[in-house]
Structures are given as structure tokens and as C-alpha cells.
Amino acid sequence: MSTTITVEHLARIEGHAGITVELEGKAVRSVRFEVFEGARLLEGLLRGRSYQDVSQIISRICAICSAAHSLTSLKATEDAFGVEASPQTHLLRDLLYRGESIESHALHLFCLAVPDYLNYPSVVALAADHPDAAKLGLRLKKLGNTIQEVVGGRAVHPVNCIVGGFGALPAEDQLIALRRDLQQGMADCQTAIEILATLPPADFCHTPTVFAALQPPADYGYYHGNRIEMLPEGKANGGVTFAAADYRSLTNEKAVPHSHAKHSLFQGRPFMVGSLARVTANREKLSDRAKKAIQKLALTLPSDNPMDNNKAQAVELVFDVEYALATVERLLNEGLKPERPAPVRPRAGTGTGVTEAPRGLLVHSYTYDDAGRIVSADVITPTAMNAASIEHHFRCAAEQAAADSHQALKKKLEMIARAYDPCVSCSVHLLRS
């Protein structure tokens, strides 16, 4: 007997997507992660625009990842023109990126993912019974936004980041206030880990996974670096690496009729990007506090459970608040040097930028003419890369939950999709074929 399990419109994610799983008896006949987000075709609309307009327009791909899009865009443009931004600019961009990650992870963990574990429909319902946990989550989320406001000028779609540097630098009093917030954030992260460690286990989808992540040249992070590492299936090391400019070999994208997000495959197989991939590939770069959080959350690496992406986000939350505090203290001790953005001389050519958005690898690649106007633009987003992997994990969960009621399986499928923290607005922006 064949049955179809459908989640028509997945709640508590960013954007518009659904799930369909077809069963034949206990066998899984097909799985689909359906993306019906409208296509805005922003890459095409960029054609002819000046390099000065690009990051502001392209950040509109996605609000939750807007700092990531903005900074990846600047990396691509600076690569194309050979612009050398100052060390201080890079330091502040790194801080901004961590602000976004803190906000995004706190939002995802407390408002979108955790309610499932405790059987609440929303964080508001959860707040009625656990007000302190909800308030703690919102405080951490606000902390991430405050960092983005101080450095980027706005919490959503940063306005202060331009090719070569910033419009204006943060004021000392803003940094002093931010330091106080980050100190509170350090304590909040500890409590957050304690809360998350008490959640019931989410143990229903096991399969060796291929992970891909950016290789940070120095510290654990999201902004620096231009080499991508692809780990062997089920392994935490021994991967192959390649340069950002060779991103096409990473993403052999394929348009599929049921989704406006193309599917990415590496050597014909799905791979997973995001917090769990990063923590797996770069575990040794984490701080002692973050490593303790790994223990406390009983996160075993490499993990064969996609639900562990939630734990990995919590680990990054701990690391980023600690790192951001150290950065702000350094900026206060050394003082911000007044400086103008690095000079920009447009030239014809192609530039590529790669970073780690909160949800995983993000690539922007632009070709400019000699007047600095866009000839073509490619954007490959983490959720597009993850789409095939999400379906792979749907299939595993459906196979491993053959004894479940349909209602129980449906909830598991939703939880897997949510664990990826999918950003569906992002996912429809793709490499041109």
C-alpha cells in the first residue's frame, strides 16, 4: 500500500518550503524538499550595476544572512579589483560576522528548533512555561544584533560596509556598552548550554555524512579564508581542499522540477554545510570553553546525526561570544585608528569570495567590466548546497522510522529540516547554468 506524507508549508523556518515523502509499504519510494519561494533573479538584475551598489542590493537575498551576503560580496569585489582592505577593516568585519552568527544561532535555537524538543508550537508558548529560558534566548539574540548595529550600522541589511572598508567606525562609547553586553553574554551562554544539555535526545536519523567547510587560516571563524575543505564520508579529517575560485567543482548544480533551489552534489553525492560541518572540520581551533560545551552537550564528532547541527550551533554561540568579547577588548585597548576605506580602482575581471554564513558555505563570484559594472554574478548559498543532503536525511529518517505513526514521522522530518536551519529565501539564488 502506498502512502504520502506531506508537510505542505513548513513552519518555523525562514521562507517557503514543504516536505513530501512517498512510502510503499515500509519502503521509501521518494522524498522531496520542495522549495516554492518565488525567484527574484537578483543576480540577473545586478547586470550593469556599479560595484558600489552591489553589496547593498545582493544582501537583500536574505535578511537573516544579510551580513554574510554583504561581506562575501565585498570579498568578491575586492578580489576582482585587487583591493587591499586594512587589518582593522578585516578585524571589524570578522566581529560583524560573529554578531550575525550569534543572532542567527540564538534565533534558530531558541525560537525555531527548541520548541520541538519540548513540544511547544512556538517560543511564545514556550515562554509561558519557561520564561527565563525564552528571555535568555532573546537576550543572546539581541546581543548579536547589537554587534551588527555597532559595526554594520543596522541589524538587518548592514549599511556601513563598503568596498575597501567602512563608512564610519564604531564610537568608543558604543564599544564600552557592547563589552558590558558581551560580559553578560558570557554568563548567558553558560546557562544556555546547561538548558540545551537537558533537552531530550533527538535520535532518529543516523548515516555517515560528507561535510564541507571553509578552512580558517588562523582562528575559528567565518569571514577569513579562501580554501574549502571537503571531508571524506563519516570522517573529521583527511579531506581534499580547493580554492574559492574553483567553487564550480564543489557544486555540480542540477535544476529539479520540484524545487526552485538547484541541488548541489560533490562527485555525485550530497554533502552537508553549516555549524556541524565547521565544528567537525575545525574542532582543534575551538577554545577550551567551546570544547567543554561539546562535552556537556554530549556531541560526538564526527557525528552521523544531522540533528547535532543544533548542538554545534550552541558550541559556536559559546565560542563567538567569547571571541567577540576578546575582539572588543582589543579594540578598546589599542584604540580604533581613524582611517578611510582603501582606494578602489575598478578593472575588468572576475573575483570570488567565500565565507561561512550561519548556515554554511556561501560563494559570490562576479565578473566586472573595466568601468566597474557587473557583467555577470553567481551566488551559491548554503541552503542550496544543503538541499540534496536534506533529502538524503529525510530518506534515512523515513527508513529508520518504519515502525512510526505517520504523525510521528512527520514531526521527525520537520525537525530534520529545521536542524539544517534552512534559509529558503537564500536557496533560490544559484549558479547560472
Next chain:
Amino acid sequence: MKPSVGIFGLTGCAGDQLVMLNCEDQLLDVVAALDIRDFLMASSGNDEECPLDVALVEGAVLTRRDEEKLNRVRERAKLLVAVGTCAVWGGVAAMDGGRDGDRARLLAETYGPTGAAYDSTPARALHEVVKVDFNISGCPIEKEQFISALSHLLNGNAPLFPQYPVCTECKMRENNCLLIEKGEVCCGPLTVAGCNARCPALNIACVGCRGPADDANTTSALAMFGEKGIPRDDIVRKLRTFAPMEGPGV
């Protein structure tokens, strides 16, 4: 009785719903004052049929599915509020070819032959599809305007926002003028205020993300751009980034 509220997203970046969730200090009080029945981005326990006192809708109409959803929301809601520049004006997806001729070609370029079958229509603002009762513009909206609009509606008043341009706020902040002093293409003279001149205060020219100001001296602004030697095409293109030239008709 608390007013019943639905919060909906059409095609966009979800930035305006994110701003609502970013009201961290007010969030729990705001939801306590409302009866939020349908908010897919934040809750899985939604009533998708009930009548609503207020519907807040962000995003532009870019698919037939968006259009059907918007029509359904309109039927359910006593008041429909367009939230954010995409909903009010069409937003970035409505610029240049996003609105007309080029769309089929762009779709084919991006997705190949599979793209032709996708549900995809030219970007439209909400008012081009249904009657809109109020607008909260901004890309994204400003928290303060959102909270203020809600409290006006809760008290039975129409939310009123400034109609003057960003320049007015910029002058009040005593910023140096990026257009007059540096000859930059700043959209401040023509863009509606409410952001407290956020960008010019950071030495960044206004990109017009809030959409046009009713109370702007367009002739004089265009003459000034001309005096600065800025090509007219550059100005028009920049002004059309977030909003096509036609008004939202409310």
C-alpha cells in the same frame, strides 16, 4: 478582547518579520497584547482559516501562489497592512527587468529549460493586487515605526508617519551633505524619512531603500543632481533600485 492578528510573508528576504522578532525587549509584551493566530515563520500551531482583525504582510507578489495567498489573506482580514518596501513598492525584485521584459530571459538563464515551468510572475507590490489599508515602508522596516504602528492600531488610530524626505532628518542630525559637498548620488532628497538618516550619518549615501517621499521637491533634486554632473541614467537607475516610479496608490 485582544485583536486577532496574522503575520504573513510573500516573496522576499523575510527581513521585516525578522525586525518584528528583533524587538527583543518588547516582543513578549507585544504578543501578550495581541492574539496572534497565524505566524508561520515563528509558530507551527496556526489557524489558517480564522478571520483576522489585522493582517501584516511582507514581501512582493512574485508567484501565482503568492497572489492566491494574498487574496485569501485579504478576504480574512479587516485591515491589511503592507509591511516593508517589497510589499509597499515591489522592492528590489521590481527594479528594471524584474518588473517587465527581461524576466523570461533571466529565468531561462538561471534555471535552464526547467525554469520555464516554474511558477514565476513579474514582481508586484501588494496594492497592485488587493486593497491595502496602511503601509509601513523600509528595507527593512524600522522597529520604532513598527511598534508605533501597532500601538496606533491597538488604540483605534491610523498609523501616521512622516512624509518628508530623509534630508530633513539628516539636517536635524547636522550631518555633512554627501550630495552638495561630495557630489555623491544620495537619494536622501527623494526618499521618505523614518530611518533618522541612518546611512548619511555613517558617510554612506542614501540608497532609497524606504521608497519615495510624497513631500519631496523632485524637480529641484533632479536639477541638483544635474549640476553635480551625475548622469541622468545613473540617478534613475539608483532611484528605481527599491521602488519603481509609480506610487503605492494609498
